Amino acid sequence: MPREAQYLAVAEVLRARIRSGEWEIGERLPSRARLAVEYEVGRNVLQRAMNRLIIDGLLEGRAGSGTYVRTPRERLRLVRSRLRHRREGSPPGPDRRERGRADAWDSHSQVRVPAPEPIAERLAISPGDLCVNTHYEFLADGQPVQLSESWEPLAITGETPIVLPEMGPLAGKGVVERMRSIGVVISRVVEVPRPARATQVQANLLGISVGDLVLQIERTIFDADGRPVETADMVIPDVRREVVYEFGVDRP
Known part of the structure; x- marks a missing residue:
């Protein structure tokens, strides 16, 4: 054999x-x-x-x-839909809460971080251009369920009240609402999901084992002119969440 x-x-x-x-x-x-x-x-x-x-x-x-x-872990359903514009961390109202959706999060932002080449390519800027880099750890019922690293060009948000995603008058409101407040209208979101195995750092943060299956989602948000205004890498542990993509049907 x-x-x-x-x-x-x-x-x-x-x-x-x-x-x-x-x-x-x-x-x-x-x-x-x-x-x-x-x-x-x-x-x-x-x-x-x-x-x-x-x-x-x-x-x-x-x-x-x-x-x-191993003790079986319940896989909670996470619906990703073009009809939902709130950022993952924004808690929905009590009557609309979805099981598995994050209800709390920790975040840490750094300003004036030079964009690495892969990020610069996704944001259509030059490598080294300054960005705001934010790391998120999302929780559902106190359990870590998702990681995310976000990049926003400082050329767009710099010198505005929304330069820090989780501080200021629109803290926690999500990219769509924050950008709208400075006259930037979001038109589309592109997500590229890829299967991967958890690294040591990811396993430590998510409370899973190294090598566990995770879903990595590369997300980029574009304005009405087709300009990328934010890109993020999300990591979702397969043992904790079942990711479902939901699409509406345009009526004739």
């Missing part, structure tokens, strides 16, 4: 045993050495199989203790 197929086959057998309830939630699995002997495979094959199940969220490794069946 090819080595790749061998570790995947072992992973599937272990997955079936876990789902059948052979090991209860929170129970420690037999040692990897013992399982390797049971399945007549090398320890490296068994290690890869268990790592696969850790990434998939069925198992969790505890340093110095072993590998355990």
Whole structure:
């Protein structure tokens, strides 16, 4: 059997045993050495199989203790729709609250940050042009559910009351409303979702494991003249949220 197929086959057998309830939630699995002997495979094959199940969220490794069946986490639905213009962190009214939508957030902004080349390309500015860079950590019911890093050209917001997204008269109102207050009309939002694996920093902030599946969304907001006015990179843990895109239908 090819080595790749061998570790995947072992992973599937272990997955079936876990789902059948052979090991209860929170129970420690037999040692990897013992399982390797049971399945007549090398320890490296068994290690890869268990790592696969850790990434998939069925198992969790505890340093110095072993590998355990992971407590299932509820995946909350997050709807992304062109009909919604509020920024993720803006809490909706009590009658419209959506489960999984962030109800609190922490943020930190830096002013006069030179735009890295990839960001400059997305904002149609020159590398090194000054921007406002804001990092967000979003919470839902006290649980971290999303990270975001936003960039806005200082040439647009500088010397205005909205230069800092989370300070001033329109703090927390979102890009659309903030830009409108200085005469910039938003016309469209472009999002590019990509699957990825959590880095160490992302895992620490989100309370997940390194290598867990995340959804990265590259978002860019344009004004009526087609000028990019903000771009952001969002990171959403797959084990916490199910992202759904909702589109309206234009009536003839």
